[in-house]
Amino acid sequence: MMATSKKMLEREPSEIELLLPWHAAGTLDARDARRVEEALARDPELAKQYTVIQQEYAETIHLNESLGAPSSRAMQKLFAAIDGEPVRKPSVSFNFSARVAGFFAKFSPRALAWSASLGGLALLLLAGVIGAMLVKNQNPSFETASLSTNRPMTRDLGRAAAPPPRALVRFAPDARVADITALLDNYQASIVDGARGGLFRLQFGDRAMGRDEFAGLIRRLQNEKVVSLAVDAQ
C-alpha cells in the first residue's frame, strides 16, 4: 500500500488529485466537484489521500482559530490614522454618466436584459444630479418682502445644520436596474457620487440623522440582497 502511494508521488500528480484540497474546502465549482466525487468513488488510493486532506483541513482551521483576535490597539491606531487625514471633499462627478455606464457594464447578462430600462434610469440619475447641482449652487435663503434696501436682506438657511448622512455602497453584480431604483426609493436615497471602483456615494433623505439611527440604516442596507457592501461615509 505504501509502495503504491509512493508511486503516486513519484509521478506528476493528476489534475483530480491536485483539486482534492479545494474539494475538502468546498470551493470547487459544481462540474469539478462532480469529477472529483466520481474519481473518489472509483479510486481507493485517491480516497485515502482525501481522508488525509480532510484531517489537514480540520487542523488548519483549528490552528488558525487558536490565534485569537487582535487587541483594540489595532483598531484605535487605524481610526486615529483616519482621523489624522485631511477631510476629503466629496466631489460631484462631472463624468457621472461614464461612471454609471461603467458600473452597469459589470452587470450579468441576465441583468443586462433590463437594458431597456437602463437608459431611462441613466437619464433619471443625470437629471437628479443636474437638479442637485442647481439646488446646491443656489444659496438657500429667503428674502424679506417688507424691508427695502439696496441689497436684499437674506438669512442663510440650513448652513449650520448637520448634513444628511452618506454611505458608500456597492451594488451586487447581479442587481437589476429595477432593484436599485426600488432601493433608492425605499431609503429616500440619492446618488451623489459614483462609481469609483463600483462604489457609489449615497445620501439619505434631507436631514441629519443620529448615530444610532444611521448605524441601523447601514445594517439594513447590508442585509439588502442588491447590496454587496455598505459602509459609513460620513
Added chain:
Amino acid sequence: MQVLYGRHHVRVFRFGFRLVRDEQVAEDLISEVFFDVWRQAGKFEGRSAVSTWLLAITRFKALSALRRRKDAELDDEAANAIEDTSDDPEVAVQKKDTSGALRKCLTALSPEHREIVDLVYYHEKSVEEVAEIVGIPENTVKTRLFYARKKMADLLKAAGVERGWP
C-alpha cells in the same frame, strides 16, 4: 469602515500573524491594511471579493515587513512561533497526539507553503482567488499546495507519524 473592519479584521489578522509570526507586527499590519483600503477604496475594481482584495494587501504588507527584519530575528521568532506551548512533533507523537503533531508541522512550513495552505483550507479561497492573492498562475497554485502537503507529510514522517499518504 467600521463595518468593513468589524467583518474582516480577525481573518486579516490571522493571515498576517501566520505570515509574520509576531502578534504586535500582525496588529500593526491590519491597521495599515485597513488604512490603505480607506484611502484607496476607489481602486477596488469589484472583480473579486472584498476579502480576496484584503488578503492580497495583507500578504504584500506582511512580506514587506518580513523583508525589513533580519534573518536572525526570524530564526528567533520561528523558535518561539505561534504554538509556543505545544510539544515538538516527536513529543506530540509520543503522547499519541497526531493532531498536535500536524498543527506543529503546519507552523513549520515555509512562508510560501503556509500561506497557500491557509488560503485554501482556512480562508476557503478558490484556485483563481489564491492565484490573484499570491500573484502566480493557477496551475502553480495547485502544484504548490500539493508540494506543501508533501512537505507536511515529510515532516510528520520524520516525527514518526504515518498517515497512509504518501
